[in-house]
Amino acid sequence: MEEAVADCVAALGTVTDRDWGKVRAGRLEWDCRETAAHIADDLIAYAGRLAGRSTAGHLPFTISLDEDTDNAGVLKTIEATGALLAAAIRTTPRAVRAFHSYPFRHANREGFAAMGVAEVLLHTHDIAEGTGITYEPPAELASFVLTRIFPQVRPGPTPWQTLLWATGRGALPGREPVTGWKWSNNPLLHSERLVLEGVTPATAAGLSLAGDGGYEWVGGAAADGTREGAGIMVRQYEEGVFHPEWGMYVLVRRDDDRAVGAMGFHGVPDGEGRVEIGYDLVAGARGHGYATEALRTLSAWALARDGVRTVAAVVERENAPSRKVLARAGFTEAGEEEGRVCYELRG
Template sequence: MEEAVADCVAALGAVTDRDWTGVRAGRLEWSCRKTAAHIASDLIAYAGQLAGRARNAYVPFEITLEGSEDGLDAADNAGTLQVITTTGALLAAAVRTTPRAVRAFHPYPFRHANREGFAAMGVAGVLLHTHDIAEGMGIGYEPPAELASFVLTRIFPRVQPGPTPWRTLLWATGRGDLPGREPVTGWRWSNNPVLRSERLALEGVTPATAADLSLAGDGGHEWVGGAAADGTREGAGIMVRQYEEGVFHPEWGMYVLVRRDDDRAVGAMGFHGVPDGDGRVEIGYDLVVGARGHGYATEALRTLSRWALEQDGVRTVAAVVGQENVPSQKVVTRAGFTEVSRQEGQISYELRG
């Protein structure tokens, strides 16, 4: 967050002596001055959501630059950048001090976001609106690639990587073109989904989390036993490939199973892909050894299967279990699945809506 704001201030600080009020910000309808005020407004709003643990709506306050009711004729341009620096620092502090499991209200698409999601939204707002202002001012601007990548891999999971992260982010938000891709005329970012059962939070995995897990990282979680299971890492690798191919859908991907009482991960569960043309979707799961025997897999499978069958067009949730894997067979049967076939050492189960 601090790096994005510092980059913004460095770029726009070179043109503080020019008129921002009478110049349109790139492709926006706003002036450069209003767009700069909007950056600060977004940053303090996100900080407020996290600090206030907002649950069902935005915290009812707004920021106004000193000296004017609408904030557009108040502080000079340099003062506006100082406000952006200050509000950026407040969001960064809120992100650092908010516990990992906390989620606060944001309307799209699942009505909540965690600290990483708010950080990504804040960075996105800074980068994109700095670009808009720079375009209006007729100056060049390109942020560090890692900042654009941070945004893409957290809140743009369906956007296939392009030639560079920055060009990809500009295309994904209707601000640029990419060879072989249609122009974007409407867009929204997407925070990760979370489902809750009695003891668990099923946290949707972002492309960034999947990449870390696939490379033997912890994915931002504290795992029972110290590390994710091999099956989880393999599933994460599949997700990374889906993201790179542009076919990743966050709600039909992997979910990390996190105990709500101590915020420790016990395993992962997820879909092999989106439902097929017959409304069938396959599910798989994996628990770390130290978390087995407590009913977590059954609880999570009931929760995720029920959610899937509530989605439009989904008729069947399927699971395939090895004939030697008796514990897993018990999990699916306890979750209400019925055996439908056996072949080549595998048992196929289905749960129908």
């Protein structure tokens, strides 16, 4: 957050002598001064929601600049509100969610960080375009935004070019222009003892490379099956076929915020309304009913989606514990091939 704001202030600080109120900000309907004020307003709004743990909706306040505030003063306000959001992000516990309208009505601290950075980068670009200066932020900032709140956008030549295209501000070879867009925070489902947290491309990349993905795992590390599933998600993201709701979910205990495993879909439902599910728990969390609880929750969620009629799972015949999990969750045997048993749960 601090790097994005510092980069914004450095770029726009070179044109504070211009009349921002008379210049349109790129393709926006706002002028450059309105756009700069909007950056500060969004940053303080995000900070307020996150620090105040606001879950019901937008907070009833906004920021306004004194009439005699010059352009340098506007930039100081962006610096201050950016610092407040950065502080809120640093001090908010990992599991906390606060309100954001789209698409799941919540975001965690990483989501708010990505949204804040996006506001700064994109609107700095708009103002730079309006004032006729060149602006390109560090690639890692654009990548941070893309891999957290643009999970369905296939990577392009560079992260910055891709982000501009994804928000209707640029073109990419071989891709249609974007005329409408929204970012997407990760989905979240609750069961009695667990929170099922949808995995972002950034989290998947971390897990696939033997990292912790931002979680504290029971036993110290994710299971091999989770890392393999994360690698599949990374490939889906790179191919542009990643769908957040139909991906992987990390299973987190509500009482201590520790991850016990992962569960997820192999892809979106097929043309017959069938979707396949898989799961994996760390050794230290087995035998407590977590897999059954999560499977019931995720299967019920899937069967409640339009057009989904069947949730399927395929396990080795000799994997008795996994077969018991499926039976307890209401799945029944639907066939067997080469020692692998297919179980189904129908809506």
